[in-house]
Amino acid sequence: MPLQIGLIGTGRIGRIHAETIALHLDEACLSTVTDVQLASAQQCAARFNVSRVACDAQALVRDDNVQAVAICSSTDTHARLIIDAARAGKHIFCEKPIALDLASIDSALNAVEKAGVKLVVGFNRRYHPNFRRIKELVHTGELGQPHLIRITSRDSAPPPIAYVKVSGGIFLDMAIHDFDMARYVVGSEVVEVFATGSALIDPAFAAAGDVDTAVVVMHHENGAMTVIDNSRQAVYGYDQRLEVFGSLGVAKCENSFPDSVVVTNADRAISQKPYFAFLDIYRQTYVDEMRAFVDCIQKDLPPPVSGLDGWIPLVIGLAATRSLREGRAVKLSEIG
């Protein structure tokens, strides 16, 4: 019988997961949805033939028809909902980040552990074929010992400044994906972080106490170093590239493009810029991560992205934030 999933939060990312569960996964079904704006939940239910709209998240979590929940509401609600869902014995998919403070994450992870339910965190980029393949190349030793990892991660357009003010800053709301990626690809924990940055795109970032352009250098336990460069605005599109340099070779990947046409004329060769919207690049990853979530429940597998995988990037983000302020390398052991 298909897994009955209840979805909390029908905003942009929630609707993506709704579509996946409703249309793309034979082994799961979307039984209930809810949202703080009930009209949004009703619209989503109508669009995907969902029979029930819960009046609120608590009702959904207690619903006996729901076997697993997908938490897609705002970040500040994640930890509380994880705890409630865990106590109700539901398996949990939760969008990243779990929380912006370590204590909240600790509480959530404890509840999950006590309840013995599965918790999967939504670091969807891990499912992109480029990154998955490079991870595999490191894992199988084809690149030898990893020495240097270069991650370029630039958004196509900056978020609203209102968001920046509450998001925890560039390291917690944006680079956190890259911290996860570095751990995922290298397969070795980060021990030290140096971060620096500037507000080069818009002084409003500086006014909000943040930077919009950043560089992070990290040392891993196995000796490898990761270098991340972030920008809030790459005018040419979403720029997500990764390179691993090891003792036996180097692996790198490119962005995705709407078409592969190259026009060469008397002046130059012209081709496409990368996709602008993250969905054009990552749509399939959302299908794959939801499938992995369902699989881990139905086949009793370890979570593909665990609670710990949600916890550590926050520690790195906090270390990076401190490093930015203090102009020095910060050890992870200094945090928390």
Added chain:
Amino acid sequence: MPLQIGLIGTGRIGRIHAETIALHLDEACLSTVTDVQLASAQQCAARFNVSRVACDAQALVRDDNVQAVAICSSTDTHARLIIDAARAGKHIFCEKPIALDLASIDSALNAVEKAGVKLVVGFNRRYHPNFRRIKELVHTGELGQPHLIRITSRDSAPPPIAYVKVSGGIFLDMAIHDFDMARYVVGSEVVEVFATGSALIDPAFAAAGDVDTAVVVMHHENGAMTVIDNSRQAVYGYDQRLEVFGSLGVAKCENSFPDSVVVTNADRAISQKPYFAFLDIYRQTYVDEMRAFVDCIQKDLPPPVSGLDGWIPLVIGLAATRSLREGRAVKLSEIG
């Protein structure tokens, strides 16, 4: 109100169109399906929540709930079904080719014209972003006067020999897509064809009176020449590339690849081979062509691929077949 479409033939391509209509087009709905194997039709109906399964194509064509039909049955049934559907006043989407003889196509097109319904032929490759963009570059004059078009069109695996024996041969069952592409991209009719070929992959092709490797050279009315090379078997994957060389420049496109990772080691650089399955490359084109079909009905637009567009590639294919036999250039005016 969404367009009510009835689908005839629930084989591989039929199911692709069923999924598109059922899941991807808000402005259409799949009201009825049928197939000579009713079990197949029932399975398809169950998968996509289709309420009615017609007992046969005639019943479907006469069904008052059906406004348009999508003909995905075997080629030998196309012309007859077009005529029946046209007489029943239904708009028609028909998979290519309409028929393997010109007389049948003529009858079908006459019926369509008399009935005043829309007929759209399924040359799906026209909707691929690469080819669409190159067509546009020619159309807008960005490449100047087109001089040379190079089309590489190689299948990843050969069809069963049983199919080859009845398909009309490589020029009618395979190169016909490329003949359409040449007309589409150049925007000028073909006037002369030279074709040659060999059975290099499997002597069974020669035994079946066919070749498995072919080259076709065509002259267009506007002076441009198109060169097509075909192979029944490219072991590295589906190989579909196109290049237009004109007085102001050249445009070309590449295949699609599962990922963009490049590994460079002490020996060489290694990257992905192209996709092997045509669906990995063309899935979205089926959605776009069905949307264009629905659009042309609902907005009363000219068919994106007309009946004439189904007729001419057959003429070219027959001319190519004759050229192969006679070792000389054959004018299209010699055919039919």
Added chain:
Amino acid sequence: MPLQIGLIGTGRIGRIHAETIALHLDEACLSTVTDVQLASAQQCAARFNVSRVACDAQALVRDDNVQAVAICSSTDTHARLIIDAARAGKHIFCEKPIALDLASIDSALNAVEKAGVKLVVGFNRRYHPNFRRIKELVHTGELGQPHLIRITSRDSAPPPIAYVKVSGGIFLDMAIHDFDMARYVVGSEVVEVFATGSALIDPAFAAAGDVDTAVVVMHHENGAMTVIDNSRQAVYGYDQRLEVFGSLGVAKCENSFPDSVVVTNADRAISQKPYFAFLDIYRQTYVDEMRAFVDCIQKDLPPPVSGLDGWIPLVIGLAATRSLREGRAVKLSEIG
């Protein structure tokens, strides 16, 4: 002791060979030069520290200090000079083509054979690393049985019409390089040729009885087919690409570019067009071919490009010319 080479003809290509012999080959030395315009020969001698300027080609050929001659004068003088040099016991490097008629080539080759000297013909493109590597891939069987060879060969700018009138036409003055390349790469002789073309760039080509845009399709003895497309004018630069498709895979190469910079902005990605001048692409091939000439003398090796290699492309060119006129495939056995 270095090989004493006398150079006949100090025009553009002659000066290229002069520079190679004078500056780049330790095992050879440029002992004498001559030209119908003695001033040109003197200039060349001064530039490269050549001690002797012969008053004419006959004097140079008879010069006891000369062990080998490099014939870089106009095509109509080649056969006569080969005969004279052979009779004088000199080894011979001769620019392509040896002659524009088969009888002249026959005489020249006979003289060479009788004298027992080495004759090397100047098909320099064989020495380009791209083509050399693809040849090797075919030769070692890495691509399996070759099925289709695609050669794109487009000049960046058309020659003067005056030249076209005496050159023998596009197949003898331009495609002849590609005929050689097809034989070289495939390693199997051509048996049949179909050629077609148009004057699309400039009606003056038609007035001169020639075409400026051409397509040639050839069958090789081993079953492979070669497709060549030629244009007298690619506004974006010198376009020389080759692809071999075989039963085990495909190999292709790209043009050369002045730099590899790609700029991506909010509109598109922009990179370099290919080099415009043939020397930017082929300079090193001239060094390598002259070194191969010297080597084949000093180490008594077979000529890297033999007299027969000079003879056959002319036969193919004549067959192509006839095919263009008659609109049919022409067998090589019909020529000569």
Added chain:
Amino acid sequence: MPLQIGLIGTGRIGRIHAETIALHLDEACLSTVTDVQLASAQQCAARFNVSRVACDAQALVRDDNVQAVAICSSTDTHARLIIDAARAGKHIFCEKPIALDLASIDSALNAVEKAGVKLVVGFNRRYHPNFRRIKELVHTGELGQPHLIRITSRDSAPPPIAYVKVSGGIFLDMAIHDFDMARYVVGSEVVEVFATGSALIDPAFAAAGDVDTAVVVMHHENGAMTVIDNSRQAVYGYDQRLEVFGSLGVAKCENSFPDSVVVTNADRAISQKPYFAFLDIYRQTYVDEMRAFVDCIQKDLPPPVSGLDGWIPLVIGLAATRSLREGRAVKLSEIG
């Protein structure tokens, strides 16, 4: 009359410059050479038809026939020779680095200034077409305000450990090229440096007090940040790439390859690794830099790479070395 150049030091780099001056520059001539190993100087003189071999550098510097000197001897002799040559009124080309301590450079630059001669420092990479073009794109504003510069600079093989012990370490002997490149491309001075690294290739580097893998992050006056990653050993070849990300777009360049052949078979696509030897990549830059040196003298232009351009990278290198040791960002103003 051609500029009379005397060359000091006929080791590897000296012979490269000797060849350039002797064979490639019409406007200059190699009048005298010398080396601490006179036999080496004599060999070089013989190879390039140089008439005079000076018994030592002092004799060469005092030689009235010499108008300019090219200093290619070991680093520890540079500053002294610059001073001597300047006092003798000779223009000076000096290989990088000028010295490993700031005081020596100061003395040398003072002598040059007092004498009013030209001094050009040998940062040859500036002349590579890739980097020159990217510099120009920044300079003309085509990329907008530069935000992030990424430099990858990895040697194909590590130097002998004996060299590492006296070279000043990875930041002074290797990254110094990249420090120059960052200044050159961005066009704005560096104000702060953070450096980190590890010995991952060979523990002998650690034993010599050095690292073999390093990351440097720099802030420029104009707000841009540069990230450099260095490795002593990229097994796949010499890896020199650069990317500039700005407010209006991004520019990046690739390595150079021996050929552009791509073979695709049933398993994968295979292409060339980059060149292994720095000369294959940079040969032409040595010609261009020597031409620029001659030009700046003959046309009285400002030095293309000035004494200051030799001084600042050393300051950056010293700051990087301190940062590595202290685990914090170091301001350039802390040095010297």
